[in-house]
Amino acid sequence: MTKVLIVEDSRSFAALVAKRVRLELGFETHVAHDLAAAVEYIGQGTDYLAALLDINLPDAPHGESVDLAIAYSIPAIVFTGELSDAMRESFWNRHIVDYVLKDGQENVDYVVKLLARLQRNPETKILVVDDSRSYRHAVTRLLAAHRYHVLEAATGEEALAVLEEHPATRLVMVDYNMPGMDGFTLTREIRRRFGKDVMAVIGVSSMGGARLSARFIKSGANDYLNKPFLVEEFYTRITQNLEMLEHIAMVRDMAERDFLTRVYNRRYFFSAGAQLHGLLTRRSQPMTVAMLDIDHFKNVNDTLGHEAGDAVLRQMAQLLSSRFRVSDIVARLGGEEFCVLASDITSDQAQLLFEDLRATFEATPVIFGDTTVSYTVSIGLCSEPGLSLDEMLREADRMLYRSKSAGRNCVTRYKPDA
Secondary structure, three states: OOEEEEEOOOHHHHHHHHHHHHHHHOOEEEEEOOHHHHHHHHHOOOOOOEEEEEOOEOOEOOOHHHHHHHHOOOOEEEEEOOOOHHHHHHHHHOOOOEEEEOOOHHHHHHHHHHHHHHHHHHHOEEEEEOOOHHHHHHHHHHHHHOOOEEEEEOOHHHHHHHHHHOOOOOEEEEEOOOOOOOHHHHHHHHHHHOOOOOOEEEEEEOOOOHHHHHHHHHHOOOEEEEOOOOHHHHHHHHHHHHHHHHHHHHHHHHHHEOOOOOOEEHHHHHHHHHHHHHHHHHOOOOEEEEEEEEOOHHHHHHHHOHHHHHHHHHHHHHHHHHOOOOOOEEEEEEOOEEEEEEEOOOHHHHHHHHHHHHHHHHHOOEEEOOEEEOOOEEEEEEOOOOOOHHHHHHHHHHHHHHHHHOOOOOEEEOOOOO
16 A cells, blocks of 8 residues: 655644545554654654654654655655745755645645645656756756656657657656757657647746747647746746646546446547547558447336446446457447447457357356346347448347347347348
């Protein structure tokens, strides 16, 4: 379990923070009210996600708690009741994660969000592009303090190669003045490959000026940062751009996914399905459309209630999704009806695959409370080349109803002469 160390002499404040961290994030919390107790906890193991540190403790009134965490490479988040410019500079020089004023509920909210991000950050790739090795090292050290996965490139050409190898990179910091490809050109090249909704670009330059900032933005950058920058501004810009990508992804997920089952919804199927069908047709690759419908599903809802029915739908969706690749499309079209567009699969292969799936559904009842809910699924398939997506859906749906008419719990495949 993820662990967080809280070093705070105010018992009420420490209890509040610990409760929020446990309830909202599910992390284990260790609370120390003085430096001696913190040393004892760390002596038992240093595998903490972070340490939340009061800098004015009874036995450590000069920020020794921060030095303790840094010495053991534990990311440090500082609690303080007051803050001067000298204190702020001292904190950043020790490469802390952040500082938080103890002056309101919103700051506790901020700490919880910050811990959640620290847990996710190792999966977040950031590329730093600059021809100065010392600058890349300095920025990498700042990003490493927040546990980001950092990539580096010295030129624009090298950056594009890194992005080709790591397409899941979420943010790129691009210097303007580089040999060969400059920052504007690199930004435009990145935008040809990745949209603003999946990858953020922050332009960076020591030349400064609103004109340079505007040119970066017009080239496709999301943001701009002057060198030298304040550490606090650096982290704020990074977080703000990543949060924007997360919000976009969340909105897209809400628009494309079925809320109950988490597979794709009808709207996404017809939009993305048309594109995938067109691609496979141009490449002369085989494909299969399958329509699936739970047998006598109304009886489950009427007998056991809609919550039991929802449990059946969720499990069916999970089993269905587990059998297909990311490149395939699994969707819930509505009610108890699902659809699959599977790429690069022949008619004979589809028959075997969906027959095995049908048997899996039948052999995998849903445990709902004290009740075991068994169910079966009828399936219709169409793998006929040369048909449009709408035609394939229509024939798969016709085969589904043949499965129903044949007694349900079976797979029927479309044949041109049928």
